[in-house]
Amino acid sequence: MTENNQLPKLLGRQTIYESEYLNLHLDRVRQPNGFVIERFHFVEYPRPAVGVVVEDEQGRVVMVRVPRYTINTCTWSIPAGGVDEGEEVFVSAHREVREETGFESREHRLAYSYYPQDGSSNKLFHIVFCKAGEQTGAYDPNEISEVSWFSLSEIEGMIDRHEIEDGLGLTALLLWLRKG
Numbered sequence: 219m220t221e222n223n224q225l226p227k228l229l230g231r232q233t234i235y236e237s238e239y240l241n242l243h244l245d246r247v248r249q250p251n252g253f254v255i256e257r258f259h260f261v262e263y264p265r266p267a268v269g270v271v272v273e274d275e276q277g278r279v280v281m282v283r284v285p286r287y288t289i290n291t292c293t294w295s296i297p298a299g300g301v302d303e304g305e306e307v308f309v310s311a312h313r314e315v316r317e318e319t320g321f322e323s324r325e326h327r328l329a330y331s332y333y334p335q336d337g338s339s340n341k342l343f344h345i346v347f348c349k350a351g352e353q354t355g356a357y358d359p360n361e362i363s364e365v366s367w368f369s370l371s372e373i374e375g376m377i378d379r380h381e382i383e384d385g386l387g388l389t390a391l392l393l394w395l396r397k398g
Contacts, residue, residue, distance in 0.1 A: 224250035225250065226247050226248065226249050226250065227247065227248045228245055228246075228247060229245075229246040229247060229248055229254065230245065230246040231243050231244070231245050231246070232244045232245075238264070239263070239264075239300075240261055240262065240263050240264075241261075241262040241263075241264070242259070242260070242261055242262075243259075243260045243262060244257055244258070244259060244260075245258040245259075245260050246258070259338060260338065260339070260340075261335075261338055261339040261340075261341070262339070262340055263339065263340060263341045263342075264303075265300055265301050265302070265303060266300075266301045266307075266331075266341070266342035266343065266344055267298060267299065267300050267301065267341070267342070267343050267344070267386065268298060268299065268300075268301055268307055268310045268311050268314060268343075268344045268345075268346055269295075269296050269297070269298035269343060269344070269345050269346070269386040269387060269389075269390045270296055270297045270298065270311045270314055270315050270323065270345075270346045270347075270348060270390075271296055271329070271345070271346070271347050271348070271390050271391065271393075271394045272296075272297065272315055272319070272321065272323055272348055272349070272350050273347070273348070273349060273350065273394075274349075274350040274367060275350075276367075276369075277369070277370060278367040278368055278369050278370075279296070279367065279368055279370075279373060279391070279394065280296075280297070280315075280319050280321060280350065280365060280366070280367055280368075281294045281295065281296060281365070281366060281367075281368050281373075281387075282294070282295060282296070282297055282318050282319060282357065282362045282363075282364070282365050283362065283363040283364040283365075283366075284361065284362060284363065284384075285363055286384075289383065291383065292363055293381065293382070293383050293384065294366075294368075294376065294381065294382065294387075295382065295384040295386070295387035296384075296386070296387045296390050296391065297314045297315045297317075297318040297319055298314060298318075298384075298386055298387065299313075299314040299317070299318070301344070307328065307344045307346065308326040308328075308346065311323065311326050311344075311346040311348065312326065312348075315348070316354070316355065317357070317358050317361070318357055318358060318361060318362050318365070319353075319357055319362075319365050320353050320354065320355040320356045320357050320365065321350050321351060321352070321353050321354070322350075322351030322352055322353075322354055323348045323349065323350060323351055324348060324349050324351050325348055325349045326346050326347075326348040327346065327347050327348070328344060328345070328346055329345045329346060329347045329390070329393055329394075329397075330344075330345045330389075330390075330393055331343065331344045331345070332345075332389070334385055334386070334389075343386050343389070345386075345389065345390040345393060347394065347397075370395070373391055373395070374395065377391065377392070377395075
C-alpha cells in the first residue's frame with residue numbers, strides 16, 4: 219500500500235463568522251486529483267477540548283449531569299471543557315475536574331486524541347484518564363446540575379440504554395471500559 223502525500227489546497231477563504239470559541243469559513247479547496255470544491259464549509263476551533271475519566275479507589279468514575287441547550291437534554295457525561303490558550307492538556311484536565319466536580323485529580327495520562335468531525339472541522343479532542351484526589355470544593359452550578367460516582371456495571375448499563383449522548387464522553391468511557 220503506497221501513501222498518497224498529496225493534500226487538499228486552500229485556494230480562497232471567506233470568513234462568515236468569528237468568535238473566541240469558533241470561526242466559520244467558506245473555503246475554495248482544490249483536491250489532490252484537481253477537483254475544486256467551490257463552497258467548503260469549515261468550522262475552525264482555535265483550541266482543543268479535553269475530556270477526563272476520573273476513577274476513584276473503588277474503580278468508580280465520576281460523572282456530571284450537564285444541561286445541553288443544543289439538543290434540549292440534561293444527561294450524564296464526563297468532566298470536559300476547552301483547553302485555554304497556552305495551557306497544557308493535563309493542566310486543563312485538572313482544572314476541568316475541579317471546576318465541574320469539586321474534586322482534585324492526579325496521575326493524569328493521555329489515553330487518546332482524535333478529530334470527531336474531520337470532514338468539516340478541525341476540533342481536536344484529548345481524552346485523559348486519571349485518579350481522583352480529595353474533594354476540595356463544589357461543582358459549578360452554572361454549568362453542572364449534579365455530580366455522582368458510577369460503577370463499571372452502571373456505566374455499561376447507561377451505554378446499553380443509550381443514556382450517554384455526548385460523543386466525547388461516550389468515546390472516553392468506551393476506551394476506559396476497553397482498558398480492562
